[in-house]
Amino acid sequence: MRDIVDRLREMFEGEGLRDYLGEDVSMAQHMLQAAVHARTAGAPDYLVVAALVHDIGHFTGVVSGRDLMSGKENHHDDAGADWLATWFGPEITEPVRLHVAAKRYLCAVEPSYFDALSDASVYTLGLQGGPMSAAEVAEFENNPYHRDAITLRRWEDAGKNADAPTLTFDEFMPAIRAVAIRV
Template identity: 40%
Template sequence: MFDAIAVLQQLYREHGARHYGEAVSQFDHAIQAATLARDWGHDDEMVLAAFLHDIGHLLEHDGAQAMGDYGVMAHDKLARDYLLQLGFSPRLARLVGMHVEAKRYLCAVDPAYLAALSPASAATLGYQGGPMRADEADAFSRLPDLADILALRKLDEAAKDGGWSLDAADWVWPLMAGHLAKPRPGA
């Protein structure tokens, strides 16, 4: 039997110490985002989406473009597809897959959000297409799950403190096991 959790644990053990232009490692960023999501009362899928939203940076990619020293281009879409393959829910994968577009949207509609981006997040914005055009932002604002997509993005921006140990994720793995054990339509 394929063990998605063991695969993800191995990814974090092997590559979680990577930095992506921020003062925190990939693992620190992931566990802090998940902890904030839990502490702020989000549901389990959102907590797991927060933990996994940048997993695309940790995957081995054939021909993937880099964003300078800031990680992998299209890491959001790579993560979305990977998480679906591992058996995560379509909602969780969609949230992960939309977190970059959410940044582009917020930068287009909220000048204060744009001004508050960390230097690394501001630098990657250019690689990611810049702030949305008005027509893109209008279409994005009509998404039925907009509130959840924007909530994940705000968790992403808030999770920038380092110093977490791998043991800090001990509570995440059972949550993930419960999520993966749920039957999925069409699976």
């Protein structure tokens, strides 16, 4: 089995160079920017890596990100978390799994959050179930990883700036290797 770092690098340098589903950045730029925001915030390596790989499910799922933008929910949150579980523990996979739910949650509990979403995020929110109901909010808040997912979501939202400087994938290799349960 190939090393997870090599597999991720191939995705970032391949499919990741494509546009990010209606945003002004590529998928790779988006994920790298989210990871830079995590690192700048002083987050532990596991959250930096979760930010780095949060949208990997667009590449590993049965339904692509392109299908999502054409109106078919691709459940990239679950696809990515399930794929990542081969190499990483729940401190990484569960915030990844919950990052879409965190968007739905924030739209339900912070009215101003919705207003700050990009047009593409508003569109996908509709496909992903819209803002959470009160029962869904309570269930989400009972998940032990919900706070990390909310934090990850905010870094993701900030990672859509075409003019923002970013780091390279290789600059995150030590963090990936530090938190991988199997490399």
